[in-house]
Amino acid sequence: MSSLNQALSVALDNRQSLLVELHAQGTDCYRLFHGSQEGASGLTIDRYGPQLLVQTFHNTLDRDALLALHAAINAHLGLALMLVYNDRSHGNSRIDRTDAVYKAEDAALEDLVGHEWGLNYRVRGRHAGQDPLLFLDLRNARGWVKDHAKGKSVLNLFAYTCGVGLSAAAGGAREVCNLDFAEGNLAVGRENGKLNPHLPDMGFIQSDYFPAIRQLAGLPIASRRGQKLPSYARLEQRQFDLVLLDPPAWAKSAFGTVDLLRDYQSLLKPALLTTAENGVLICCNNLAKVSMDDWRDQVLRCANKIGRPVRDCQVLTPGVDFPSMDQQPPLKTLILQL
Numbered sequence: 001m002s003s004l005n006q007a008l009s010v011a012l013d014n015r016q017s018l019l020v021e022l023h024a025q026g027t028d029c030y031r032l033f034h035g036s037q038e039g040a041s042g043l044t045i046d047r048y049g050p051q052l053l054v055q056t057f058h059n060t061l062d063r064d065a066l067l068a069l070h071a072a073i074n075a076h077l078g079l080a081l082m083l084v085y086n087d088r089s090h091g092n093s094r095i096d097r098t099d100a101v102y103k104a105e106d107a108a109l110e111d112l113v114g115h116e117w118g119l120n121y122r123v124r125g126r127h128a129g130q131d132p133l134l135f136l137d138l139r140n141a142r143g144w145v146k147d148h149a150k151g152k153s154v155l156n157l158f159a160y161t162c163g164v165g166l167s168a169a170a171g172g173a174r175e176v177c178n179l180d181f182a183e184g185n186l187a188v189g190r191e192n193g194k195l196n197p198h199l200p201d202m203g204f205i206q207s208d209y210f211p212a213i214r215q216l217a218g219l220p221i222a223s224r225r226g227q228k229l230p231s232y233a234r235l236e237q238r239q240f241d242l243v244l245l246d247p248p249a250w251a252k253s254a255f256g257t258v259d260l261l262r263d264y265q266s267l268l269k270p271a272l273l274t275t276a277e278n279g280v281l282i283c284c285n286n287l288a289k290v291s292m293d294d295w296r297d298q299v300l301r302c303a304n305k306i307g308r309p310v311r312d313c314q315v316l317t318p319g320v321d322f323p324s325m326d327q328q329p330p331l332k333t334l335i336l337q338l
């Protein structure tokens, strides 16, 4: 057995009880191999419903290795998952897609449906973006939101494909609003809504974060060095009972820079002000080099400074399909009761 297959076999064994639990709760989207922590840095293997998504970030996988791990996983799960391999080791994939294995079967590339916490999600092995349409390490946060959204107004910031919004709707939120500047991501969010027709409709705001959150928070929108700002959606000042702030590590727009290393505060402050008294703000930081202790101190200090002290702060960790040897998972999540 190759060392990769050996590492995979250990990873699958370690997930035995988790998979039983996930299947029982209506989840068939999860990580089967988290290479950086399980013996093959730069390789991830995820199940998305009927699809097995293999991704490499450092080195391309050769054909035989790919076929061997596909066969081993299907045998272990007793399923016939359809393989999609996306090599992201050189920016965009450069593997030879004339090869049938690398190309993937047509059926594997169709619009498919995966499930999490009993909800249906659009799954697409290849699409205009690089990332899969559902970030699996946020599953526990979506579960928390589903369990705590009843009767609440919910604002999902940096909504991507609106998984958190969908979870809130499923949990009985009275209102759900998803905000993101990327039309394509919100379009998948709308699809996710349609895939769950029993749920109430969600709201969508297509806007840059900075002008939107500052208007909601009642803060002025500053232009940088007197430069004229592009037009932006007008919003009334208001607060929500439950707010989710899960930004990307870094992104620049005409209105500001999302920078989780150097300036979390400029994202956090308006989000705190947009959270109602006695409300909850769930905030995340997915940058591995930021430690939980430092970041939590920063968050709590910022809340104190703007007069919205945190009454209770709970740490939420990703599921055990995202193991971390040092107990410091890159995705850090805090549930702040204000």
Ligand SMILES: C[S@@+](CC[C@H](N)C(=O)[O-])C[C@H]1O[C@@H](n2cnc3c(N)ncnc32)[C@H](O)[C@@H]1O
Binding pocket: 134, 135, 138, 157, 158, 159, 160, 161, 162, 163, 164, 179, 180, 181, 182, 185, 207, 208, 209, 210, 246, 247, 248, 249, 251, 252, 253, 258
């Ligand atoms: C890492 S994803 C967030 C994941 C998401 N919270 C989830 O539940 O899966 C980053 C998202 O932020 C959006 N984004 C990045 N910069 C933005 C900005 N300045 N304003 C609004 N959305 C932004 C991107 O379009 C993308 O959908």
